[in-house]
Amino acid sequence: MLTLTNILGIDEKDFINYKIHFAFGANNDPLNEYLLGRFKEYQEYQTKPNFNRKYIISLVNYDRDIWMYAGIFEVLCDPTLDVSSNLYIYQTNLLDIQSDLIGRLFFTYKKDFRASYPRLELMPASENKPADMVVYKIDVNKLSIEDFPGFDKIKISYDILNSIINQDIPTWKNALSKAKGIYLIADTLTGKLYVGSAYGESALWQRWSEYSKNGHGGNKDLRELLKINGDDYKKNFQYSVLEINNLNTSDIYIFERETHWKEILLTRKHGLNSN
Incomplete structure (x- = not known):
């Protein structure tokens, strides 16, 4: 041994x-x-x-x-x-x-x-x-950001997400671009959660690229959180995936699943979703 x-x-x-x-x-x-x-x-x-x-x-x-x-x-x-x-x-x-x-x-x-x-x-x-x-x-290969771990194992900080997007890392881009789905953003300081959905041509990759730019991705609730706590507060965000679907899945179904997860996780009442 x-x-x-x-x-x-x-x-x-x-x-x-x-x-x-x-x-x-x-x-x-x-x-x-x-x-x-x-x-x-x-x-x-x-x-x-x-x-x-x-x-x-x-x-x-x-x-x-x-x-x-x-x-x-x-x-x-x-x-x-x-x-x-x-x-x-x-x-x-x-x-x-x-x-x-x-x-x-x-x-x-x-x-x-x-x-x-x-x-x-x-x-x-x-x-x-x-x-x-x-x-x-x-392992044969050294652990690096290059390695896409699988959707069920994604748990990354804002800094890691930003590095993945800015480097255009192929394994991540290939996987995230081919999946619509429901994702979760956790505020690691307060434990509050935000549920979001990704759809469209590049699905998760496109949506997370928007978060990489500024931390809030255009969402008013997250924008307000950063306005109150400062821009660096986005470094407390952690990203994961709750559910994935293929690109042929209808956007209506994705919206329904987003609502389901908001209700399950109580993110409208206790989290960061206002609608």
Whole structure:
């Protein structure tokens, strides 16, 4: 059984030099930052001086109990405290240790303790030691925005959506252009939901392209939300798909399904739909 320390080539006598960073965020922030190529910079800003060892093994939460290898980073110096933000800023260097497996190597590990920065030699009460976490899979290709995950797995932030649209990524464009359907926008700060429908020639791709431009896509309710909270508030939006149909589906049916989902999710009464 291949474990974390086996595949990374770390001897037990050297555990004292390592910490693990279980990068987890309520809105998938670490995964988004990785996909956008900003994980190193994201990790270097900490609310506490968490990186008090020479090396950091970075693991990004990918799915429940599934962690993606994001590399081993060397901590170059003590952090500086930025008084204005009250954040500790580190300088790190990504090491060439199994770097070809970054974004391809996944571990399975049930993290049943609170610490996000445990010592590698940690021995939790459950005896589920981080050092012994098991390799779940090694993908052929590196995880990237290029990969369209399937309609049932779409859960992307505004920044990711904007990158997909601006880069005109073929796998996404091909899929979204061929599907009418019902989509969901979630305000990740308040939990309020907005249900919308996509129809017409390019369907979901066209509709989401409009959201990419400004966050509200011309919708008055979302426009008002951004007017109140500022344009950057759109970065709190999360996009997913509730239901898809082929391009031959009538627009009337799509409207009926949109109404159905608004009623099911109570988005007129408790969400962001006013009609």
